[in-house]
Amino acid sequence: MASRDDIKFLSNPKIGNRKKKYCRFRKFGIKHIDYKDPDFLLQFINEQGKILPRRISGNSLKYQRKVAIAVKRCRHLAMLPFVTDLLK
Amino acid sequence: MRHYEVTFIVDSVLSSDEIEATSKVYQDMLVGEGANIDHIDEMGLRQLAYPINNRTTGIYYCFEYSAENGDLISKIDLAMRRDERVMRSLVIKLDKYGVQYNDDKRAGKIGKVKKKSSKDDSKGKPSRNKGLAVKNKPAKPAPAVKKPEVVAAAAVTAPAVETATASKEEE
Numbered sequence: 236m237a238s239r240d241d242i243k244f245l246s247n248p249k250i251g252n253r254k255k256k257y258c259r260f261r262k263f264g265i266k267h268i269d270y271k272d273p274d275f276l277l278q279f280i281n282e283q284g285k286i287l288p289r290r291i292s293g294n295s296l297k298y299q300r301k302v303a304i305a306v307k308r309c310r311h312l313a314m315l316p317f318v319t320d321l322l323k
Numbered sequence: 324m325r326h327y328e329v330t331f332i333v334d335s336v337l338s339s340d341e342i343e344a345t346s347k348v349y350q351d352m353l354v355g356e357g358a359n360i361d362h363i364d365e366m367g368l369r370q371l372a373y374p375i376n377n378r379t380t381g382i383y384y385c386f387e388y389s390a391e392n393g394d395l396i397s398k399i400d401l402a403m404r405r406d407e408r409v410m411r412s413l414v415i416k417l418d419k420y421g422v423q424y425n426d427d428k429r430a431g432k433i434g435k436v437k438k439k440s441s442k443d444d445s446k447g448k449p450s451r452n453k454g455l456a457v458k459n460k461p462a463k464p465a466p467a468v469k470k471p472e473v474v475a476a477a478a479v480t481a482p483a484v485e486t487a488t489a490s491k492e493e494e
Contacts, residue, residue, distance in 0.1 A: 266420035269428075271330065271366075271385065274436040312330060312413055313381070316372040 256293035260301075268301045270308035273315050277323065280306060284319045324389045326361070326422050327396065331403055331412035332381035335368055345408045346384050352402060358390040362429065375410050387417070387425060 259265070269275065279287050279294075279302050286306050289299045309315040316322070333345050346365070353360055366383035375381070396414050403412040417425070427433050 267418075267424035269424060270415075272436075278436075308413060308415070310372070312332065312383075312411060313371040313373060313375055314369070319372075 258293060258295040258298055260298040261295055268298070268305045270305040270312070271314070273309055276302070276306050276309055276315060280315070280322070282320065282322045284316045284322050324359075324391065325393065326387065326389045326417040327393075327414060328385065328387050328417050328421070328425075329399060329412065329414045330383065330385045332371075332375070332383055332410045334376075334378060334408050334410055335380045335382050336378065337408060341408065342382055345406070348406075349384075349386065349399065349402070352399065353386065353388050353395065356390075356395050356398065358388045358395055360386060360388045362387040362425070378410065381410055 260268075279292055281287055286303055289296065292299065292302075294302060306315060310317050329349070331349075333342050335342075337345075346363075350360060350363065362385075364385040364387070366385060368380055368382050371379055371381055393416070400412065400414060403409045424433070
């Protein structure tokens, strides 16, 4: 009865569905984050070079901390900037 | 045996002989103190993300060595600070996962991050890499997955999530 073709809604019933966020390190078994790999770390920073929060990146706490440490080491070694614009 | 990794940046305005000599000095220092050098990675000339000492490029070196204890670290650190040819340095201790990662990287098991071109490409990637993960499991105790490829696939979904949440917050 619910999935009849002639039922029309004013707003799309599919709206509000969000893809399930997961920690990519837990899921794919990645244990070590290399600080010498700025291309990989670019995924965790925004256009200004700031580290993305956990609720955006979906990382678990353990790996979010590792990511943050890796990004900071990368910044120390001048592979990533501290502050910038239009990074991506 | 503890594994350490030293990464340092040499000034690029020096002649190639001097640069090699700088690298050699620290290699000899490590060997002289009894450490075992596992790998030397010359990452070569790279653009710096911000100027250091008014220079915009530098030559990156990465030594991976193993030693009995951490006494060497302070010696190397002091020597690099005194050396005017070395602009930045970083010494870290590698845990077992770090050592494993470095070995896999040298064996070529870890692929490079692919630049995400369009969303259509991502649909094929997760299933393909799950197959890879399963294949690798019998060979190694810890699954050595092609991490960055997989991450690139997940990264395509992540910005979509990011924009969705951003638009929700704006409302």
